[in-house]
Amino acid sequence: MKAAPPWQTWLFLLATASAILSMGIIQPDLTAQAFILVALVAVFGLPHGALDLPIAQKLWPLEGWRGTLRFSTLYLGIAGLVLIFWIIAPGAALVAFLAYSSVHFSADWDDSPAILRWTGGIATIAAPALFHRHEVMQIFGYLAPPSSAEPVATGLAALGVAALIGLAGALALRSDLRGRAALEQGTLWVAALSLAPILYFVVYFCALHSVRHMTEALDWTKDRRTAAWTAVLLSGLTVVAAGVASMLIRASDPISIEDTISKTVFIGLAALTVPHMLLVDRFQRHARRNPA
Numbered sequence: 001m002k003a004a005p006p007w008q009t010w011l012f013l014l015a016t017a018s019a020i021l022s023m024g025i026i027q028p029d030l031t032a033q034a035f036i037l038v039a040l041v042a043v044f045g046l047p048h049g050a051l052d053l054p055i056a057q058k059l060w061p062l063e064g065w066r067g068t069l070r071f072s073t074l075y076l077g078i079a080g081l082v083l084i085f086w087i088i089a090p091g092a093a094l095v096a097f098l099a100y101s102s103v104h105f106s107a108d109w110d111d112s113p114a115i116l117r118w119t120g121g122i123a124t125i126a127a128p129a130l131f132h133r134h135e136v137m138q139i140f141g142y143l144a145p146p147s148s149a150e151p152v153a154t155g156l157a158a159l160g161v162a163a164l165i166g167l168a169g170a171l172a173l174r175s176d177l178r179g180r181a182a183l184e185q186g187t188l189w190v191a192a193l194s195l196a197p198i199l200y201f202v203v204y205f206c207a208l209h210s211v212r213h214m215t216e217a218l219d220w221t222k223d224r225r226t227a228a229w230t231a232v233l234l235s236g237l238t239v240v241a242a243g244v245a246s247m248l249i250r251a252s253d254p255i256s257i258e259d260t261i262s263k264t265v266f267i268g269l270a271a272l273t274v275p276h277m278l279l280v281d282r283f284q285r286h287a288r289r290n291p292a
C-alpha cells in the first residue's frame with residue numbers, strides 16, 4: 001500500500017486535541033455522548049463503508065442493476081447472518097466483533113512493520129478498557145449479558161497493557177519505528193486516556209480510520225464524483241434504516257436512549273463490518289497489485 005499522506009496524521013492530532021479540549025469543557029454524559037456518536041458516525045463514519053459499492057463495481061464489473069442487486073443481496077445477507085448470530089449468542093458475537101474489528105483497524109497501519117500493525121490494531125479497541133474499564137463494561141452490558149460484558153472488558157484491559165508495553169518496547173529498541181505510525185498510536189493512547197470511551201471511538205473512527213480509507217478508495221475508483229454521491233446516498237439510507245431499527249428496539253423493550261443507540265450503532269456496525277472487511281481486504285490486496 002502507498003504510504004498514507006502526512007496531512008492525515010495532522011488531522012487526527014488536531015481532531016484529538018480539539019475533542020479533548022471541548023469535551024473537557026462540555027463534559028457530556030452518556031446520553032449526550034450517544035447523540036454525538038450518532039451524528040458523527042453518520043456523517044464521517046458511514047460513508048467509508050458506503051464506498052464498498054463503488055469499490056465492488058470497480059473490482060468486478062457488476063453488470064447493470066442485476067449485478068448490483070446480486071452484490072447488495074450478498075452483502076446484506078452476510079450482515080443479516082451476523083445479526084442472527086448476535087441474537088443467538090451475544091457474548092460470543094461481542095468477542096468475535098472485537099477480534100475482527102482489531103484486525104480490520106490494524107490495516108490503518110498497513111504501510112508499517114508488523115509490530116506496529118499489531119500494537120495499533122489491538123490499541124484501537126483495547127486502549128479505552130485499560131483506562132475506563134467500568135464505562136466500557138457498561139456499554140458492553142448493552143450489547144451482551146453482564147456475565148460476558150465483565151470478563152470481556154477485563155480481558156480487553158489486559159490486552160491493552162500488552163499493546164502498550166509492545167509499543168513502548170518496540171519504540172525503545174528500534175529507532176526506525178519512531179515515525180508517523182508511532183505518533184498516531186501515541187495520540188490514540190492519549191485520546192483513550194483523556195476521553196470517555198465512546199468519544200475516543202468517535203475521534204479514532206471518524207478522523208483516522210474513515211478518512212484514511214476514503215482517501216485510498218476515492219483515489220483508486222475511476223469516477224470519484226459518482227462514487228462520492230453513491231456513498232452519500234447509501235449512508236443516508238443506512239441512517240434511515242438505523243432510525244427504524246432503533247424505534248423497533250424501543251417499541252419491543254422500553255430501554256434508555258443510550259442503551260438503544262449503543263445497540264443500534266454497535267450491533268449495526270458489527271453486522272456491516274463483516275462484509276465490509278471481506279471486501280476491503282480484497283480491495284487492498286488488489287490495489288497493491290494494481291495501483292491507480
Ligand SMILES: CC1=C(/C=C/C(C)=C/C=C/C(C)=C/C=O)C(C)(C)CCC1
Pocket residue numbers: 049097098100101104124125126128129136139140197198201266269270273276
Ligand atoms: C463498542 C465499544 C467499543 C468498540 C467498538 C468497535 C469494535 C467498533 C468497530 C467498528 C468497525 C470495525 C467499523 C468498520 O469500519 C470500544 C471502542 C471498545 C469503546 C467502548 C464501546
Ligand SMILES: [Fe+2]
Pocket residue numbers: 048104209213276
Ligand atoms: Fe472500515
